[in-house]
Amino acid sequence: MPYNNSTQLAVFSDAFQKLRPMEDVGLTKINMNIKNMEGGCLCGAVRYCVSGSPFATEYCHCGMCQKASGAPVVSWMDFHTNELTWTKGKSTKYKSSEYVSRGFCAECGSSLSFCDTRHPEFITLTIASLDNPNLVKPTYHIYTDSQLKWLTIDDDLKRFPKGPEKSS
Numbered sequence: 001m002p003y004n005n006s007t008q009l010a011v012f013s014d015a016f017q018k019l020r021p022m023e024d025v026g027l028t029k030i031n032m033n034i035k036n037m038e039g040g041c042l043c044g045a046v047r048y049c050v051s052g053s054p055f056a057t058e059y060c061h062c063g064m065c066q067k068a069s070g071a072p073v074v075s076w077m078d079f080h081t082n083e084l085t086w087t088k089g090k091s092t093k094y095k096s097s098e099y100v101s102r103g104f105c106a107e108c109g110s111s112l113s114f115c116d117t118r119h120p121e122f123i124t125l126t127i128a129s130l131d132n133p134n135l136v137k138p139t140y141h142i143y144t145d146s147q148l149k150w151l152t153i154d155d156d157l158k159r160f161p162k163g164p165e166k167s168s
């Protein structure tokens with residue numbers, strides 16, 4: 001099946017971010033139908049609204065996400081950039097690797113966004129920054145090579161030791 005619809009691409013969250021058709025790596029395209037979700041940082045200085053549903057959602061266990069968040073794992077959701085509106089304030093950017101820009105609130109430090117600067121048409125946001133994070137559920141794990149030994153997540157989601165790789 002040809003992958004001619006950009007909504008079928010998955011953005012993966014790390015310095016080694018790659019764009020791949022989700023079916024190519026054995027993932028099912030998520031089917032969420034959520035409109036106009038709002039979120040923001042801890043202190044309220046930065047607020048956003050996303051008009052569409054995420055086209056991918058994932059847990060990232062990489063060491064950079066751990067450091068950036070101070071948490072054992074970060075759950076991310078991927079959108080087309082034109083679906084995102086910053087409705088209050090503006091996230092501050094930190095260039096965490098050659099092509100990666102991470103957005104956070106300069107006042108309270110909340111992790112908000114991730115962008116591969118080679119693909120400005122996609123933006124990744126932290127699920128937990130949503131006002132209602134229960135609306136969006138991660139659908140696979142990446143970088144489980146660096147998953148913390150004491151962290152048990154008992155689900156049957158697909159796991160990738162590093163970024164998603166095609167299983168032959």
Ligand SMILES: [Zn+2]
Pocket residue numbers: 041042043044045046105106107108109110
């Ligand atoms: Zn804040």
Ligand SMILES: [Zn+2]
Pocket residue numbers: 013014060061062063064065066143
């Ligand atoms: Zn990561």
